[in-house]
Amino acid sequence: MKYTSWKFKETAVMDFLVEGKYTLRRHLLFLIFFFFLLYSARFWHGYSGVYQYYVLFFVYSVLIAMVYVNIYVLVPRYFFKTQYITYLILLVLMGVVGIKIIGYGFKIFFIDFRIENFQNERERGSMYEGVFMCIPIILTTTTIKLLQKWISDNKKINELSNLTLHMELNELRNQINPHFLFNMLNNVKALIRTDPEKASVVIVKLSEFLRYQLYENSEEKTLLTSEIDFLANFLNLEKIRRENFSFEIHSEGDKRIINSTFIPPNLFTTFVENAVKHSVDINGKESYVKIEIKVDAHNVSFICVNSKDPGYSVSDKKSSGLGLANIKRRLELLYHDKFELNMISESKEYIVLLKISV
Numbered sequence: 001m002k003y004t005s006w007k008f009k010e011t012a013v014m015d016f017l018v019e020g021k022y023t024l025r026r027h028l029l030f031l032i033f034f035f036f037l038l039y040s041a042r043f044w045h046g047y048s049g050v051y052q053y054y055v056l057f058f059v060y061s062v063l064i065a066m067v068y069v070n071i072y073v074l075v076p077r078y079f080f081k082t083q084y085i086t087y088l089i090l091l092v093l094m095g096v097v098g099i100k101i102i103g104y105g106f107k108i109f110f111i112d113f114r115i116e117n118f119q120n121e122r123e124r125g126s127m128y129e130g131v132f133m134c135i136p137i138i139l140t141t142t143t144i145k146l147l148q149k150w151i152s153d154n155k156k157i158n159e160l161s162n163l164t165l166h167m168e169l170n171e172l173r174n175q176i177n178p179h180f181l182f183n184m185l186n187n188v189k190a191l192i193r194t195d196p197e198k199a200s201v202v203i204v205k206l207s208e209f210l211r212y213q214l215y216e217n218s219e220e221k222t223l224l225t226s227e228i229d230f231l232a233n234f235l236n237l238e239k240i241r242r243e244n245f246s247f248e249i250h251s252e253g254d255k256r257i258i259n260s261t262f263i264p265p266n267l268f269t270t271f272v273e274n275a276v277k278h279s280v281d282i283n284g285k286e287s288y289v290k291i292e293i294k295v296d297a298h299n300v301s302f303i304c305v306n307s308k309d310p311g312y313s314v315s316d317k318k319s320s321g322l323g324l325a326n327i328k329r330r331l332e333l334l335y336h337d338k339f340e341l342n343m344i345s346e347s348k349e350y351i352v353l354l355k356i357s358v
Contacts, residue, residue: 034064048115069094224263232249249292275304276306279307
């Protein structure tokens with residue numbers, strides 16, 4: 001809770017420094033703070049009556065003008081363009097000119113209102129005390145301006161990174177789905193020749209797949225239960241096509257958690273698709289795919305086991321295709337280091353173990 005509170009305060013401060021809607025309040029706060037800082041100096045006490053306030057506002061106006069020239073002219077045109085030497089020279093020149101203007105103003109407008117018993121040395125020291133208060137203020141405003149630019153640039157970089165990430169995820173997703181649909185259409189083509197009735201059932205099921213692709217796959221997240229139903233339909237289609245094929249899907253965990261857990265759509269499809277593809281035994285023996293999904297409050301574990309022809313080698317790049325490479329990249333983009341993926345090839349089985357944090 002303390003960390004969240006600190007994070008909120010940090011974000012609020014950053015927003016106050018950068019967001020355009022706070023511009024007026026930022027300037028008002030700065031002007032008030034600077035005025036009271038100058039008010040605490042002694043130089044204006046050396047003048048009589050109301051003229052001491054005229055002196056205060058005169059010096060205040062000159063110094064504020066210098067500050068804003070620095071913020072809106074010198075910093076953007078020279079400091080941000082890495083012309084540091086030019087910036088420093090112009091900043092010093094502006095300081096000298098500002099001090100000269102204040103000095104002439106005292107001599108021309110306010111000399112007649114100076115208190116006689118106010119010592120010259122003290123007066124001069126007090127004046128320079130007020131003037132040199134501007135130095136840390138100018139440096140502070142330069143730092144704030146630099147911080148504003150850094151925050152703004154950082155936000156743009158983050159937005160660009162998020163946009164790039166979103167585009168890459170969409171690209172990977174679009175690579176996975178056509179690959180899956182291509183295999184399904186090949187299945188339909190084979191069934192039309194051998195068993196037209198089964199082919200019609202497959203076409204109906206395929207329409208359900210397309211509906212899922214249109215309405216679920218376009219979303220950022222989908223219910224885990226929807227994904228399980230999708231996999232069950234896919235495996236049922238494969239069972240219709242292959243008489244010597246069987247499958248099992250088990251989910252383990254609190255039903256309330258399972259029914260309320262969201263995952264990216266088609267996260268497991270590539271693994272199941274590969275399991276089905278490589279479970280075929282060239283000798284016509286019984287083949288199978290077994291899926292187990294375990295869910296708790298923090299993690300989702302996906303285990304997929306398929307029978308394997310002893311002659312199949314997982315290292316064969318032509319057999320593995322682009323699907324697994326794409327899903328690995330997609331997992332990296334979605335979960336960074338918050339997932340574990342292990343693929344184990346045994347003599348008669350191939351096992352996929354995936355654990356993700358949700």
